[in-house]
Amino acid sequence: MGRAPCCDKSKVKKGPWSPQEDTKLKDYIHKNGTGGNWIALPHKAGLKRCGKSCRLRWLNYLRPDIKHGEFSDHEDRLIYTLFSSIGSRWSVIAAQLPGRTDNDIKNYWNTKLKKKIMNFISTNHQTEKPLHHLESVNCPSSNYSYPTSSSVTAVDNHPVLPSDDHGYINVDMETYRVKDNSTLFMLEGDAQAADCSSNSDGRWHHVYGSGAFDAHNNMGGLKTSNSYMGIDGNYSTMEFSLEEFKKLISTNLCSSNTNNNLNVFVDELKAEENIMYY
DNA sequence: AAAATAGACAACCGCCCTTTT
DNA sequence: AAAAAGGGCGGTTGTCTATTT
Numbered sequence: 465m466g467r468a469p470c471c472d473k474s475k476v477k478k479g480p481w482s483p484q485e486d487t488k489l490k491d492y493i494h495k496n497g498t499g500g501n502w503i504a505l506p507h508k509a510g511l512k513r514c515g516k517s518c519r520l521r522w523l524n525y526l527r528p529d530i531k532h533g534e535f536s537d538h539e540d541r542l543i544y545t546l547f548s549s550i551g552s553r554w555s556v557i558a559a560q561l562p563g564r565t566d567n568d569i570k571n572y573w574n575t576k577l578k579k580k581i582m583n584f585i586s587t588n589h590q591t592e593k594p595l596h597h598l599e600s601v602n603c604p605s606s607n608y609s610y611p612t613s614s615s616v617t618a619v620d621n622h623p624v625l626p627s628d629d630h631g632y633i634n635v636d637m638e639t640y641r642v643k644d645n646s647t648l649f650m651l652e653g654d655a656q657a658a659d660c661s662s663n664s665d666g667r668w669h670h671v672y673g674s675g676a677f678d679a680h681n682n683m684g685g686l687k688t689s690n691s692y693m694g695i696d697g698n699y700s701t702m703e704f705s706l707e708e709f710k711k712l713i714s715t716n717l718c719s720s721n722t723n724n725n726l727n728v729f730v731d732e733l734k735a736e737e738n739i740m741y742y
Numbered sequence: 743a744a745a746a747t748a749g750a751c752a753a754c755c756g757c758c759c760t761t762t763t
Numbered sequence: 764a765a766a767a768a769g770g771g772c773g774g775t776t777g778t779c780t781a782t783t784t
Binding site for chain 2: 478479480481514516517520521524525567568571572574575576
């Protein structure tokens with residue numbers, strides 16, 4: 465037996481909201497707030513709607529701080545970066561984009577952004593770089609969990625990076641060769657993170673902390689145990705060769721300390737051995 | 743011009759988790 | 764401690780509009 469429905473569906477209006485209904489809901493909430501009970505709200509507000517429907521309408525559309533309109537390139541990159549690392553946890557992603565709702569982002573991803581990115585990866589134009597660098601992102605919470613190989617799927621012919629049961633990717637660096645200087649790697653840990661990019665001569669530089677959330681100290685900034693990472697958003701820039709870079713990663717992955725485990729994602733690989741973490 | 747199809751996004755459903763009783 | 768209720772979330776569907784046939 466399933467759980468009882470939250471309201472009598474036969475007495476409740478469904479489908480698109482009319483402007484009159486919107487006004488009623490807005491007026492009621494402006495005067496009284498939500499009262500901490502969405503189920504009781506429609507009756508009090510004189511709406512023949514399910515409480516959940518009212519909640520959704522308010523949170524996704526009527527709320528005054530909602531941002532409507534086009535997504536910026538910055539937002540595109542942020543969504544892509546977060547989706548690459550945590551998958552379709554839209555509410556977590558939305559929390560990083562002020563004014564955007566999970567529903568909005570989900571719709572945007574499914575209808576536009578995914579195609580845009582797939583198109584970019586498959587056509588692989590040197591001159592076109594809609595997502596040409598990764599955003600620095602904060603780890604959303606202390607119980608940040610990574611998708612494991614069982615929860616990720618290959619897109620087209622792009623293989624999926626293997627990961628262990630804890631979601632940490634087993635990096636076989638031999639698999640990933642830098643074909644040109646536009647290849648990007650992103651490192652991310654549960655309490656600290658680093659971005660890497662390469663400069664024109666193909667050497668790695670800008671290995672820096674991204675101001676990740678430190679779950680253990682409950683504050684921004686990075687652990688200082690790794691000298692190449694910046695502290696409190698102050699990036700310390702060092703140059704790394706690819707070999708040094710590989711060593712850096714393997715050192716961290718070998719650590720038994722969770723804080724030092726790094727998760728590796730590959731973005732925008734432009735070689736025939738393209739790898740997509742999805 | 744009309745019908746069919748595709749695109750966009752609002753809205754719903756059902757499940758899960760947390761809080762309350 | 765257990766059951767019920769409420770809230771939150773992600774997947775999916777429904778509806779409206781734009782574009783193509």
